[in-house]
Amino acid sequence: MSLYGLQKLIRDINRVPAIREEYFAGSDNIFTHYDLTDPEISAIRDKDWGRLYRMGVHGLLLRPFSILHQVPEPAYLTAIREPA
């Protein structure tokens, strides 16, 4: 698992407008700039907050990332509280 790369991607999307724009444009090209495993890319593509959380993404990276996707707090919390 390349948790570092996964968290770096999410942090960059959260903080860097150009990267955020590229991500929301829907191109998979963005994933080539980061050291990511296939399951990590799938979890991002699926917007699977629970899997991303259980992969180890820090809550203060993941919750702002979910907010960018307009995910309400109760839905986010339900997802991260699901058992593995």
Add this chain to the structure above:
Amino acid sequence: MSICFAAALGHAPGITAWSDAAPPEQRAHLQAGFDTLRRDLEAAAPDELIVFTSEHWANFFLDHISPFCIGRADSYTGPIEPWLRVPKTKLQGDPALALEILTHCYANDLEPAYAQEMEFDHGTMVPLHFLTPAMDLPIVPIMINTLAAPQPSARRCHELGRLVGEVAASSSKRIGLIATGGMSHDPGEVKHGWIDSEFDRRFLDQMEAGDTSALTAYTTQDLFAAGAGALELLAWIALSGAMGAKPAKTLAYAAVKPWATGIGIMEYL
């Protein structure tokens, strides 16, 4: 002694961003505490502020994490969050005082990192919004890594604070010291929304008693048990180091569910 003001207070983004969500009686209680701090700060008339604070992946990432980082910039901007309902502002820094702190720390076997570029998030801007709304006091920020494990120990934070306090006390300038963050909360994590008021009250009691032994005995696990955000209380422990065993006074406390945080406000009188 040139420490003319010292206080600790919460920095939850909800305090400004979704203030209306909190029960009116809790808002009024906390607002009274913020108002008291602002009035006392204005009466103390500091020349500048040293702020023990923490951030939320704003400046620092896992490519380079240090336990402590002292801002040496000429100026800072914040907040980074456009939704915080705090106007974006440019704040003056004091690189000379920052260097003085660094030099004193290094001479005493504690080596913080430093940065000549830093942006402030809610962790710094929410408290400043209430304490000095004109944002016209020069700031020396001291960031404490409360996010990425391993975090510095309470004992080490206390020692940092002690050294900073020595610099402030011997300064020809009038210095205000502020610690931000806490209390119990677990932002973005599975216990988000849960508040441990018992823990918070105990911590406030220890600050009120100036109980250095109890404050420096906190382990990372002890703080983490009150939620990941409770590690921000390391900033309060640093402040207690700057103030010696002097007792602090609790001005307000509320467990604010809609802000998902126990909010404490203390002042050294």
